Structures are given as C-alpha cells and as structure tokens.
Amino acid sequence: MLHLKLKIEKRLEHFKYENFLISVVSLIISLVIMGIFIWINTGNFADVVETYKELFTWPFFPELGLVDTILKMIPLALIALGLLVVFKMKVWNIGAEGQLYLGAMATTWGALFLFKNMSNSISMITLLLIFGAIAGALWALIPAILKAFLKLDEIVTTLMLNYIAVYWLNYLIYGPWKDPKGFNFPLTAVFPKNSWLPELGDTGIHIGIIITFILVFVTYFIMYKTHLGFELKIIGDNPKAARYSGISIEKNLIIAMIFSGALAGLAGSIQVLGVQHRLQHGFSTGYGYTAIIVAWLARLNPFSAVIVAFLFGGLLVGGEQLQIVMRFPISMISALQGLILFSLLASEAIFKYRIKITKNDPIKIGGEFNGNT
Amino acid sequence: METLENILAAAIRSGTPLLFATLGEIITERSGILNLGLEGLMLIGAIFGFIAAYTLQNVYLAFILAMVAGALFSLIHAFVTISLRANQTVSGLALTMLGTGVSGMIGRNYIGQVAPKFSKIDLPLLSKIPLIGKVFFSHDVLVYVSYILVAVTSYFLFKTRLGMNLRAVGEEPAAADSAGINVFLTRYFATIIGGALTAAGGAYLSLAYTSMWIENMSAGRGWIAIALVIFSMWEPYKAMIGSYLFGGIMALQLRLQAEGKINISSNLLMMLPYLTTLIVMIVFSFNEKFRKRVGAPSALGIPYSREEKT
Numbered sequence: 001m002l003h004l005k006l007k008i009e010k011r012l013e014h015f016k017y018e019n020f021l022i023s024v025v026s027l028i029i030s031l032v033i034m035g036i037f038i039w040i041n042t043g044n045f046a047d048v049v050e051t052y053k054e055l056f057t058w059p060f061f062p063e064l065g066l067v068d069t070i071l072k073m074i075p076l077a078l079i080a081l082g083l084l085v086v087f088k089m090k091v092w093n094i095g096a097e098g099q100l101y102l103g104a105m106a107t108t109w110g111a112l113f114l115f116k117n118m119s120n121s122i123s124m125i126t127l128l129l130i131f132g133a134i135a136g137a138l139w140a141l142i143p144a145i146l147k148a149f150l151k152l153d154e155i156v157t158t159l160m161l162n163y164i165a166v167y168w169l170n171y172l173i174y175g176p177w178k179d180p181k182g183f184n185f186p187l188t189a190v191f192p193k194n195s196w197l198p199e200l201g202d203t204g205i206h207i208g209i210i211i212t213f214i215l216v217f218v219t220y221f222i223m224y225k226t227h228l229g230f231e232l233k234i235i236g237d238n239p240k241a242a243r244y245s246g247i248s249i250e251k252n253l254i255i256a257m258i259f260s261g262a263l264a265g266l267a268g269s270i271q272v273l274g275v276q277h278r279l280q281h282g283f284s285t286g287y288g289y290t291a292i293i294v295a296w297l298a299r300l301n302p303f304s305a306v307i308v309a310f311l312f313g314g315l316l317v318g319g320e321q322l323q324i325v326m327r328f329p330i331s332m333i334s335a336l337q338g339l340i341l342f343s344l345l346a347s348e349a350i351f352k353y354r355i356k357i358t359k360n361d362p363i364k365i366g367g368e369f370n371g372n373t
Numbered sequence: 374m375e376t377l378e379n380i381l382a383a384a385i386r387s388g389t390p391l392l393f394a395t396l397g398e399i400i401t402e403r404s405g406i407l408n409l410g411l412e413g414l415m416l417i418g419a420i421f422g423f424i425a426a427y428t429l430q431n432v433y434l435a436f437i438l439a440m441v442a443g444a445l446f447s448l449i450h451a452f453v454t455i456s457l458r459a460n461q462t463v464s465g466l467a468l469t470m471l472g473t474g475v476s477g478m479i480g481r482n483y484i485g486q487v488a489p490k491f492s493k494i495d496l497p498l499l500s501k502i503p504l505i506g507k508v509f510f511s512h513d514v515l516v517y518v519s520y521i522l523v524a525v526t527s528y529f530l531f532k533t534r535l536g537m538n539l540r541a542v543g544e545e546p547a548a549a550d551s552a553g554i555n556v557f558l559t560r561y562f563a564t565i566i567g568g569a570l571t572a573a574g575g576a577y578l579s580l581a582y583t584s585m586w587i588e589n590m591s592a593g594r595g596w597i598a599i600a601l602v603i604f605s606m607w608e609p610y611k612a613m614i615g616s617y618l619f620g621g622i623m624a625l626q627l628r629l630q631a632e633g634k635i636n637i638s639s640n641l642l643m644m645l646p647y648l649t650t651l652i653v654m655i656v657f658s659f660n661e662k663f664r665k666r667v668g669a670p671s672a673l674g675i676p677y678s679r680e681e682k683t
Contacts, residue, residue, distance in 0.1 A: 041478070071558065092462050112527060142634070150658035151666075155409065156600045157654065163593050163647040171640035289470070296463060331477025338471025340414075345464055349457035 019299045022351050024309075026297075026343035033343075034336050051326060058321045059314035065321060067204045071275055072313035073306070074208045075100070075186035075267035075284075080298065080305045081212075081219045082263030086256045087295055088185035088223065089232040090239075093257060094253015095143060095158025096264040097288025098165035099136040103265025104272045106135030108177070108279040111191040129211075129269050134191055137258045139165065144257035146182055148250040162288070173279055187280035206274035212306070215263065219302040222259070223269040231239075232256060264288060285316060286334070293341050380624060381508040384419050385516060386582060387627075388620020390574040390591075392519050394598035395605065395612040396526050397570030401447075403530060404563030404608060405543035405672040409465025410450055411571050412595030413472020418443045418572025420476040423579040423586040426488040435488075436515070443572020444565045446472060451564040455557055458676035473589065483586045490584035491515055513581045515573075522570075527609040529606070539563055543670030546677040556677050571595070593647065600650050604657060606668035622649050 035048045042048075059065040079096045086093045110131045112126075118124040142161060146152040170186070181191040197206035225230040231252050235242040239249060267287065272279055294312050298304035319333035394411050401408045408414075422439030426432050450468050453459045491513035499510040510517075530536040541549040542559045550556050574594070579586050597619055605611035626645045629635055657663045 068425055096468070138616060146655065146658075150655065152654050153603065156596060156603070159593070159596045160600075160647040160651045164644050164651075167640045167644045167647075171638050174640060175638050292466065293470075309632055329478050329481045331473070331474045331481075334470050335474025338467045338469070338474055341463060341467035341470065342449060345453050345459035345467065346457055349453075349459050 018351060021363055022347050023297050024048055026340060027346045029343040030336060030339035033077060033339055044116040051322060054322055054325055055318035059317040065317045068317045069310065070205050070209065072316050073310045074212050075271050075287045076291050076294050076312055077212050077306045077309035078215060078267040079264045079288060080294040080309055081302055082260035083291055083295040084219060084300045084302060084305060085223065085232065086260045088300055089236040089252060089256055091253060092155045092258065093140065093158055093260050094155055094292065095140060095161050096291055097163035097284065097286065099139045099264035100268035100284055100288050101165040101169050102139040103132035103136040103268030104279055104283060105172065107132040107269040107272050108188055111195040112188060116192055118291045123195060124194050125273065128273060129266060132265040132269025133262040136268065137262040140257045141263020144254045148253050175280060188278050190278050195273055197270065208270040208274045211270065216302050216306055223302065228255065290337060293337050296341065297344060376399040378504060378507045380628065382511065383624035384617050384621030385508060386512060389516050389519050390582065391594055391598050391601060392613060392619045393574030393577060394571040394595060395601040395616055396522055397567035397605050398598055398602045399609060399612060400526065401567030402602060402673055403543045403670055404539050404560045404681055405546060405670050405675065406454060406560050407465065407674045408447065408450055408563050408564060408567060409462060409599065410468025410472060411598050412591055413469035414443050414446055414568050414571040415575030415591040415595045415647045416476035417446050417576030417591055419579040420480040420586055422576030423488055426580055426618040427483065427486060430489055432489050432491050432580050436573065436580060439572050439576035440569040442444055444563050446570040447568020451561045454676065455560045458678060461674050477588050480586050480588060484494035487584055491581040496569050515577055515581050523609045523613050543672055546672050550679065552597060554569045597646060597650055598653060604653065608668060619646060622646050
C-alpha cells in the first residue's frame with residue numbers, strides 16, 4: 001500500500017527580506033479572515049469593502065486621522081521598544097499596560113500636587129517625565145525581582161499587577177483625585193499649562209515624537225552595540241550556555257525589566273502630558289497589550305517597531321472611526337490583533353520549515369513525523 | 374452561622390468557574406502544552422453558552438455547545454503550537470486577544486438580554502447535613518458536575534493507561550514516542566479537552582452564576598486559573614482547594630461591596646483577588662516543593678519534533 005508521508009524539515013536557504021515578507025503575508029491573511037467574518041456577520045460584501053476603505057484611508061490622510069494615528073503611534077512605539085529588550089531574552093513582560101498606568105499616575109501626582117507651582121515649564125516637564133519613567137520602572141521591578149530570586153512566573157505576576165494598577169487608577173479618579181468641578185465624571189482636574197508638552201509648530205503633534213525617535217536609536221544601540229545587548233541575546237538563545245559562560249541572568253533580567261518598565265511608564269507620562277492633560281478613565285485603549293504584537297510583528301527590531309507602531313496606531317484610529325461610521329464594536333480591533341498574531345506565528349513556521357511529501361519507506365522506523373500513526 | 378454558611382456556599386459557587394478552567398489547564402499542561410489563552414476561552418464559553426441558551430431555551434444543550442466552541446478555539450492553539458511548533462506563550466496571548474475580541478463582537482447584540490439559567494437543586498439527604506449540606510450540596514447541577522470532574526480527572530491522569538501516556542508525553546516526549554505513544558495526537562487531545570473545560574468555566578458565568586452576558590465578564594479569572602495550576606502543583610484535588618479559596622475571596626469582596634458596611638472604596642476591594650494571587654504566589658515560593666516546581670511537567674512549553682533532539 002502506498003502511504004504518503006509528511007515530513008517537516010527546516011529550510012536551509014533563507015531569502016532576502018524574509019522577515020518583511022512574513023509580516024506582510026500575515027497581515028494580509030488576517031485581513032482576509034476578518035473580511036470573511038464581517039461578510040458573514042453583516043451578510044453584505046459591500047460592507048467589507050467599505051470597512052477596509054475606511055480602515056486604510058481615514059487614519060493615514062492629513063486633514064482626516066493622520067495626527068491621531070501619530071499620537072497613538074508614540075505610546076505604542078515607546079512601549080514596544082522596551083518590550084523588544086525583554087522579549088530578546090525571552091522574558092514575557094505582559095505588564096506594560098500596568099507600567100503605563102503607573103507612569104501616568106505618578107505624573108499626575110507630580111503635576112497636580114507635588115510640583116504644581118513650578119514656574120519653569122522645561123524643568124517641570126523633564127521632572128514629570130522622569131517621574132513617570134521611574135514609576136513604570138519600579139512597577140516592572142516587582143515581577144523582575146520575583147522572577148530573579150523566587151522564580152515566579154512573570155506572565156502571571158505582571159498580569160496580576162496590571163489588574164491591580166487598573167483598579168488603583170480607578171480608585172484615584174473616582175475618589176481622592178476626582179475633579180470637584182468635573183460633574184462627577186471619573187477624571188482629575190486639568191494639569192497646569194506649564195506641564196503640557198509643547199507642540200511641534202501647529203501640527204497638533206507633541207514633542208513626544210522626538211523623544212520616541214531618540215529612544216529608537218538608544219534601544220538600537222543597547223541591543224546591538226553594547227555588551228548588555230549581546231548578553232541578552234545569548235540568554236534568549238540559550239540560557240544554559242549563558243550561565244556557563246558566567247553571564248548573570250538575574251542581573252540582566254532586572255536591568256532589562258527596568259528599561260522596559262521605564263519606557264512604558266514614560267509612554268503613560270507622555271500620554272497624559274501631551275494628549276489628555278489630565279488623568280481620566282480609559283486613558284489607555286490597551287496600548288500595553290497592542291505593543292506586544294507591535295514588538296513581535298517588528299521581529300524585535302527597533303526601527304521596524306516604529307513603522308509597525310505607526311500601522312497599529314492607524315489600526316486603532318481606524319477602529320474608532322469604524323465604530324462611528326459602521327457602528328462596529330471596538331472589540332473588532334482586539335479580534336483582528338489576535339488574528340494577526342496567529343497568522344504571524346503560522347507564517348513564521350511555514351517560512352522556517354517546509355513540508356515535504358514523500359512515499360513511505362517501510363524499513364525506516366521512527367525518525368520522522370508520520371501523519372498516519 | 375447563617376452568614377458563614379452563605380459565604381462558604383458563595384465561595385463554592387464563585388470558585389466553580391475557576392475549578393473548571395484549572396482542571397482543563399492541568400490536563401493540557403500535563404501533556405506539555407502551555408495554554409495561556411484561558412481568559413479568551415472562558416469568554417468564548419460564556420458568550421456561546423449564552424447565545425445558545427437564549428436561542429434554544431435549553432441550558433444543558435447550551436452548556437455542551439459552549440464546550441464545543443471552546444474545543445474548536447483551542448484547536449487553533451493546538452495546530453499552531455503542536456503542528457507548526459510555534460511559541461506557546463505568544464500563541465496563548467493571541468488566543469486571549471481573539472477570544473476577547475470575538476466574544477465582544479458577537480455578544481454586542483446580547484447585552485442586557487436575559488437567558489434561562491441553571492436552577493438550584495438541593496441534593497436529597499446530603500443537603501440536610503448541617504453546615505456541609507448547605508455549603509456543598511445546595512447548588513446548581515454544574516457544581517455537582519465539577520465535583521465529579523475533579524475525581525474523574527484525577528483518576529484519568531493517575532490511574533488510566535491513557536492518562537499515564539498523557540503525562541509521559543508531558544515529561545519525556547522522546548521516550549514516550551519511542552514507546553509507541555503518539556505525541557502529537559495526545560497533545561492535541563489534551564489541548565482540546567482543556568479548552569472545552571475552560572469554556573465550561575466561562576459558560577458557568579453566563580448560565581449559572583448570572584444569566585446574562587457582560588463584555589469581559591471573566592474579569593481575569595482565566596489568568597487566576599493559570600496561577601492556580603501552579604499552586605495546585607498540577608493535581609486536581611489541590612486545584613479544588615485553591616479554586617474555592619479564591620472563590621471565597623471573590624465572594625467576600627462582592628459581599629463587602631454590597632453590604633457597604635466597611636468604608637473601603639469598591640475599586641480597592643476589587644484589587645483583592647489579584648493581590649491575593651500575587652501574595653499567595655510569593656508565600657508559596659518559600660516552600661521548597663513549590664520552588665522546585667514539583668509536579669510541573671518537564672517538557673512544558675517545549676515544542677516536540679522527532680528530528681531535532683534538544
């Protein structure tokens with residue numbers, strides 16, 4: 001009897017732009033699947049066309065949603081840059097959302113209470129940004145220490161800390177920090193004007209974008225030009241080898257988590273100082289989670305991370321637009337993000353391996369994946 | 374006495390969704406597959422169960438359909454991690470995002486609707502035992518199903534051929550493979566069963582705990598279940614204790630909020646389950662058995678391929 005055998009083997013030859021191709025292919029696949037889903041849901045193919053037309057034009061044209069897209073790109077890129085560094089050593093910091101919250105909370109504390117009377121705008125902003133970064137770093141330090149010394153799984157601890165941060169922030173804006181003149185809405189008073197991030201000309205884009213671009217180079221430098229970056233890579237590739245060659249995993253883990261938390265905290269700080277000028281309920285639309293996909297889709301490359309963050313900023317803005325125009329639920333974006341991540345994993349595997357179909361060789365037992373047994 | 378009974382009974386009820394999910398994840402992880410998509414799977418179970426109950430007006434059928442939906446969604450995770458050998462952590466996160474998104478999308482039209490729910494059945498004789506009767510035997514049928522499930526899962530994992538094979542695959546896939554066990558099929562089986570049970574936990578939320586659909590109604594229970602698997606050292610009976618302990622904290626928090634006697638902001642009370650998870654993890658980590666991860670499958674999270682021996 002003829003048996004067909006599936007053999008999965010590693011591709012030896014890699015072609016140019018492979019990483020780029022993987023990302024693009026997975027984006028296309030997930031958009032197609034999403035399209036089918038919308039088609040089934042609404043029963044109208046014209047809706048699919050309309051959806052994608054809106055999703056691809058609105059966020060990327062000036063006069064329409066471009067400024068919004070860039071404003072959303074900033075926190076996404078900042079968080080993703082921090083995540084690249086920890087993901088490189090295969091540490092799963094899922095807590096960026098909480099670290100972002102802490103950054104925003106610390107900045108608010110500074111802007112409304114501690115430094116509210118500061119007259120020098122530049123030093124006030126600098127101080128508040130540093131404040132936010134430190135708060136994010138400290139929040140990330142908790143799971144880092146728990147993992148380094150008690151071997152606690154960072155995925156669970158960072159997630160628990162996310163929930164705690166969300167309720168902490170809610171407590172503050174529903175309670176002690178609530179704006180007395182805010183008609184009982186869950187938000188704080190507006191920050192003093194001195195603390196607002198200046199805009200670039202009259203573009204509507206704040207200077208957070210410059211900070212982001214500087215940090216792209218800083219992250220690149222750390223990852224590829226320093227001994228630290230080298231050690232992170234070795235730990236990620238082979239922790240045992242790293243340990244034998246005398247690299248301290250604990251030390252690197254803590255440094256990387258502090259960096260990642262600081263960037264997330266900074267993103268939170270920039271968000272409240274540059275966009276809302278106050279702390280309010282739902283100030284983050286899950287940036288900390290979306291940034292995880294941004295980092296993965298960027299294949300852990302800092303420069304690609306900015307481009308992917310721009311695209312995902314667009315996706316978020318497009319999603320909000322679709323909510324208004326097509327009455328789509330915002331959860332569509334979450335579903336699409338999940339799909340993108342799945343297709344990315346699948347296309348990665350398909351590019352990395354190839355499936356060979358051969359005729360069965362009855363003598364050779366074992367050694368191969370056999371679809372029939 | 375009356376209130377204590379009530380609180381303990383409430384602990385069992387709010388611990389039940391955790392128990393279903395934890396049992397499911399124990400089976401999955403015992404085979405070496407880490408599924409971090411529990412949060413998404415619970416939401417899938419909750420919404421599909423709710424829609425089925427709403428349309429069919431039959432809670433039993435709805436519960437089964439919710440499990441089928443969970444099995445199908447976990448099949449994606451199984452395919453990506455087992456056949457394509459992709460990163461299990463990332464795939465699990467993707468599953469959570471997908472589950473959250475899909476449940477939100479299809480559930481939008483069901484917000485504010487009410488579906489039939491499982492009714493309370495006092496078990497004859499057993500429910501008459503003082504204290505114990507009220508706490509353990511005066512619930513809906515799903516609670517009783519979960520009791521049986523604990524025993525069945527434990528028996529299955531430790532006493533049956535299939536269960537031993539499953540654990541062998543999680544410990545030493547290469548050795549299991551040479552002993553003639555189909556590693557791929559076993560892992561598919563464990564992931565799908567785990568997904569179905571997790572969805573059952575979600576369905577409990579929308580079919581028994583409440584009788585409605587609320588977006589993101591699992592509220593982190595999926596992640597707590599993942600922590601519970603670690604606390605329970607991958608053993609079903611210990612999972613039962615852990616689930617009810619956390620169920621108790623959730624019930625207590627709700628009670629304190631409702632009573633309003635204590636002057637604490639509800640937002641701070643809502644932190645309690647997550648803070649407790651964190652603190653319990655820290656306290657446990659000083660226990661040697663826990664730190665050495667006794668019970669953890671050795672091959673957990675590592676993709677298996679016959680050609681690349683690691």
